[in-house]
Amino acid sequence: MNNILLLEDLPEIRAWLKALVMQVFPGARITECSRVQDALLQVQSVRFDLALCDLGLPDGSGTDVVAKLRDVQPEAQSVVVTIHDDDEHLFPALQAGAYGYILKEQSRELITEQLHRISQGEPPLSPSIARKVIKYFASQNQPRANSMPEVSLTDRESEVLLRVAKGFTLPEIGVQLGLSRHTIADYVKQIYRKLNVSSRAEAALEAQRLGLFRR
Amino acid sequence: MLIALAGGLAGTGPAWAQAPVQLLREALVVVEVPGTVPAWNTARPVALPDDWALSLPDQHGVLWYRLTLAPHLAAPGAAPGAAPGAVSGAAPNAEPGAALYGLYIERACSVMQVWLNGQLIDDGGHFTEPVTRNCHRPQLVAVPAALLKAEGNLLDLRIRGFALAEVSSRQRAGGLSMVEFGPYEQIAAHHERRLVYAIRLPEVMSGALLLMGSFMFVMGWFNRAQSYLAYFGALMVGWSLLLARLWSSNLPVDNRTAELALAALMGFITLAAVQFLMRYAGRRQRMLDIALPAQCLLMPATLLAAGGGRLFAVAGVWFVLLTVQGLAAAGFYLAESRRQRSRQLWPMAALLGTVGLSLAVESAAQMLPIDSRVVHVAQLLPALGFLVLGLRLVQQYGRAFQSVEQTKAELEVRIREATAQIERNFAQLSELKVEQVTERERKRIAADLHDDLGAKLLTIVHTSDNERISTLAREALEEMRLSVRGLTGKPVRLTDALGDWRAEVVSRLAQTGIQAEWSAPHEEDTPQTLSSRAYVQTTRILREAVSNIIKHSGASQCSVRCALESGDFQLVIQDNGNGIPMELDGRLDKGHGMASMKGRAKQLQGQCLVESGPGYGTVIRLTLPLERHTTMG
Numbered sequence: 001m002n003n004i005l006l007l008e009d010l011p012e013i014r015a016w017l018k019a020l021v022m023q024v025f026p027g028a029r030i031t032e033c034s035r036v037q038d039a040l041l042q043v044q045s046v047r048f049d050l051a052l053c054d055l056g057l058p059d060g061s062g063t064d065v066v067a068k069l070r071d072v073q074p075e076a077q078s079v080v081v082t083i084h085d086d087d088e089h090l091f092p093a094l095q096a097g098a099y100g101y102i103l104k105e106q107s108r109e110l111i112t113e114q115l116h117r118i119s120q121g122e123p124p125l126s127p128s129i130a131r132k133v134i135k136y137f138a139s140q141n142q143p144r145a146n147s148m149p150e151v152s153l154t155d156r157e158s159e160v161l162l163r164v165a166k167g168f169t170l171p172e173i174g175v176q177l178g179l180s181r182h183t184i185a186d187y188v189k190q191i192y193r194k195l196n197v198s199s200r201a202e203a204a205l206e207a208q209r210l211g212l213f214r215r
Numbered sequence: 216m217l218i219a220l221a222g223g224l225a226g227t228g229p230a231w232a233q234a235p236v237q238l239l240r241e242a243l244v245v246v247e248v249p250g251t252v253p254a255w256n257t258a259r260p261v262a263l264p265d266d267w268a269l270s271l272p273d274q275h276g277v278l279w280y281r282l283t284l285a286p287h288l289a290a291p292g293a294a295p296g297a298a299p300g301a302v303s304g305a306a307p308n309a310e311p312g313a314a315l316y317g318l319y320i321e322r323a324c325s326v327m328q329v330w331l332n333g334q335l336i337d338d339g340g341h342f343t344e345p346v347t348r349n350c351h352r353p354q355l356v357a358v359p360a361a362l363l364k365a366e367g368n369l370l371d372l373r374i375r376g377f378a379l380a381e382v383s384s385r386q387r388a389g390g391l392s393m394v395e396f397g398p399y400e401q402i403a404a405h406h407e408r409r410l411v412y413a414i415r416l417p418e419v420m421s422g423a424l425l426l427m428g429s430f431m432f433v434m435g436w437f438n439r440a441q442s443y444l445a446y447f448g449a450l451m452v453g454w455s456l457l458l459a460r461l462w463s464s465n466l467p468v469d470n471r472t473a474e475l476a477l478a479a480l481m482g483f484i485t486l487a488a489v490q491f492l493m494r495y496a497g498r499r500q501r502m503l504d505i506a507l508p509a510q511c512l513l514m515p516a517t518l519l520a521a522g523g524g525r526l527f528a529v530a531g532v533w534f535v536l537l538t539v540q541g542l543a544a545a546g547f548y549l550a551e552s553r554r555q556r557s558r559q560l561w562p563m564a565a566l567l568g569t570v571g572l573s574l575a576v577e578s579a580a581q582m583l584p585i586d587s588r589v590v591h592v593a594q595l596l597p598a599l600g601f602l603v604l605g606l607r608l609v610q611q612y613g614r615a616f617q618s619v620e621q622t623k624a625e626l627e628v629r630i631r632e633a634t635a636q637i638e639r640n641f642a643q644l645s646e647l648k649v650e651q652v653t654e655r656e657r658k659r660i661a662a663d664l665h666d667d668l669g670a671k672l673l674t675i676v677h678t679s680d681n682e683r684i685s686t687l688a689r690e691a692l693e694e695m696r697l698s699v700r701g702l703t704g705k706p707v708r709l710t711d712a713l714g715d716w717r718a719e720v721v722s723r724l725a726q727t728g729i730q731a732e733w734s735a736p737h738e739e740d741t742p743q744t745l746s747s748r749a750y751v752q753t754t755r756i757l758r759e760a761v762s763n764i765i766k767h768s769g770a771s772q773c774s775v776r777c778a779l780e781s782g783d784f785q786l787v788i789q790d791n792g793n794g795i796p797m798e799l800d801g802r803l804d805k806g807h808g809m810a811s812m813k814g815r816a817k818q819l820q821g822q823c824l825v826e827s828g829p830g831y832g833t834v835i836r837l838t839l840p841l842e843r844h845t846t847m848g
Contacts, residue, residue, distance in 0.1 A: 013674065
């Protein structure tokens, strides 16, 4: 991790986050932004490895930055750092391409651990998020008038999602399916990626349709 | 009466054969010169029945017929001493000449006077205009025996009639039928029988047709959709008047007017019949609406213009025209009916056939002498047919009316249902609106909370040096989130809740190194949902319990069991820790949130029991009745 973007409007929190990040990733260059517009500009010019975005900003939502990052810098990992734990806020961010999410109020240790995990390729997945993902892909799989190449989950991925929804932790699922923790984490990454791809395709189609109407 | 009729018709023959009745078939005929006595020396013999149309085609006016009667020779094959036709069935030795005799004249058209040996014994009616019209009426004349001589009785019949050219039907052209003479009883019985067919039945039919026709006309008048009923009613009334020509003897109008009226009536009947058939078939021709009434007026006009001498001819032409029209309409109706595969086809065909037959017989009677009985039946059958059809039409109408009533009732039911549905929808819409508004409010409150309160709490969490303060602020933040969650009001599926709880409990316990065990029923067995309030409160209870275990129990193992038992949701949290110290029970309750747990459970109409003891660990049993907090599905 050499270049890290920090997007947070509350100054105290930003300072605290910065301190934390410097501890977890020593030697990394940290760019701080407090507005979405600034972050978007930064994303255009600087190459980032990790972006930590807040969702509720004065001039918009961090989801836009996550989306932009996905567009121009697909290798960068964007993590949503937020107060909101409800899927209404988190799901769109995940659809936009976020790699994972961290709840702000958690203790230093927990956040550190989560950051570590995310950077090692183990994005978190809560039961409510898992349920939302299942519902999303179920609605995608219904026959559509506009034939689009559908992105669907493999059986394994669906199984992992179901078990997470039931409340099993990732290590437990690994034990149940006889797979390593790393493999399970890979599945989760795949799920997020497919979610992003599917959502983007859907969004593009919608934009196209709207564009057609406007014409 | 019908049985009597049948017996009458059948019995006419044999009774006739028994009675000693004289049939007088020869007469002398002389034309009357007005104002003088008939000149019998110029009379010529004729055979009876005598039709003026045949023998004296241009004859109109008065004719005298002279017949000879010999009463004592009136019983062929009877013993001389026998008393022919004793009035009250007296002994065969009764005096000859003491009986009452009778004359039966089937047809004396149009009016007759009878003289016996110079004495007037019967007067049929008016000989001057308006002339009495007895053409269809069989005559019975009583002949007292006192007037009869032993032999050489002269029977003079004075007949006033019309020439064929002056009438529209041959039946009303002047003429005299065969005369029958015999005992009064037998003659009267014979007369009575014939009268039934000739006069009585037509009278009855006239009355019935008039009544029913008027009724149907009114029905059709008020119900324009079924105008064919009105026309059928008019047809029946017209036919009733037509039948009236048979029994109405004394009209206040002269012959010409009567014949014109009759002609107009025929036009009217044709109008009614054609219109009825067209409309019953379901087609309506505007052209006919104008043409037929016009014809109705045209017909008598032409007859009037034709003058007295050509009435029969012109009438004949018109009758042919009318018949053709009628046949055309009938044909059209039958074709249309067949095309529509109507069930009325065969009954109507039968009726039309009957009418056609009757018309054919009438037409034939114009040209050939046909037995009067056949003619009578032919005249009455259509009337009967009309009555039957009228009843059918009324029945149909009644049924249609009934089905309309039924449809109306069904419609009312459906309207009620629709109204109820609308009310339900409205209620639903209002509910939805309320839901929408509350949802918006909730989001607004949540946003505000997160932005203001949440931000501040977060700042406290991360900028406070005091661990305890940070923890408190953190817990406050979690509480705030949970409260916002509770505001949604959306029920949570039990399966989903169990998943959420499992993830949280197991990960929290795993982090602190406590071995966690979780058991819950399978997804299929938990279709219920929890109200959001119940979900939030139970989450708090669970969190509180787990926090206590982590912070105070010193346990190495913790098991959480969820179960559904007789409509209740049971949560059992057990740990193998030190338990809650007994002596500090009272204070510990408050400190470790036991009171708050019990309070929350009570709020949800459930209960929370705590069992604890050193070496025994702690067991927390939470029971929540599901019915009150869930919605099925």
